[in-house]
Amino acid sequence: MSQLLSLRDRKRTETWAALHNAAARLTLENGPDRVTTEAISAQANVSARTFFNYFSTKEDAILGLQDPSIDDTWLEAFDVDANLLDQVSRLLVHVVHSTEGGADGDSLRMEVVQRFPQLRQRRFGYFLKVEQLVRDVVTEGITASAKWADVAQHHRAEDISRMIVLIAGAPMRYAMQESAHAPTLDNQFAALSTANALLREVLPEIQ
Structure with a gap:
């Protein structure tokens, strides 16, 4: 069970990073106004629906932002x-x-x-x-x-x-x-x- 959770966590981390990297790179190429969540998702090889499981807005994806937490x-x-x-x-x-x-x-x-x-x-x-x-x-x-x-x-x-x-x-x-x-x-x-x-x-x- 712990291995399964670890695999899920790793997959989630990888998807989050892929979306952020895609959003940031598209922004550097085209500017933030011309970047869409659909383009980010396509670049990261995930569905547009999946995008919103990770980020609330395209700006959050561009900057790689997530809600604060304390260990x-x-x-x-x-x-x-x-x-x-x-x-x-x-x-x-x-x-x-x-x-x-x-x-x-x-x-x-x-x-x-x-x-x-x-x-x-x-x-x-x-x-x-x-x-x-x-x-x-x-x-x-x-x-x-x-x-x-x-x-x-x-x-x-x-x-x-x-x-x-x-x-x-x-x-x-x-x-x-x-x-x-x-x-x-x-x-x-x-x-x-x-x-x-x-x-x-x-x-x-x-x-």
Whole structure:
């Protein structure tokens, strides 16, 4: 049974990658406005109906985007009573990567976005989903935390978590810009350590 599931997972991954690669390459050849889901499906050797089992729109296929998710190991390790700046900023980076469907399509994705910057708006929509997912995790932790009880008496847990995620998002974006030449998870985490240290130095000076 596990071998069957593994085979299905591998087949699904291969089909997802084929659709993304076809969509990205057709976009680079013809521009996004001239690309259709039918052409993408034909290039990937799947039916047009199958396309929508993997992507909601052609833009998602072009950029290789999928709904954000968080690994159970990250959820188990998350501690709202510990250093939230480091934890939340790293969690944001992790969840952003979950929307991009693996590293194989990174070079195509980068080339498409550089040539057709109008597609960044679609990526931004997915980043909002990332923020919401991380906010939900932080909110749940704050609601159950004795450490945050006093603050939670004056502010809603949802508002507290929104502020935390926005603050942690600043070094996350800084790190992604610094590692844009090679946007691997390791490079981004390395840049994130520097960004968080810089934020800690800057914050006292702007209060």
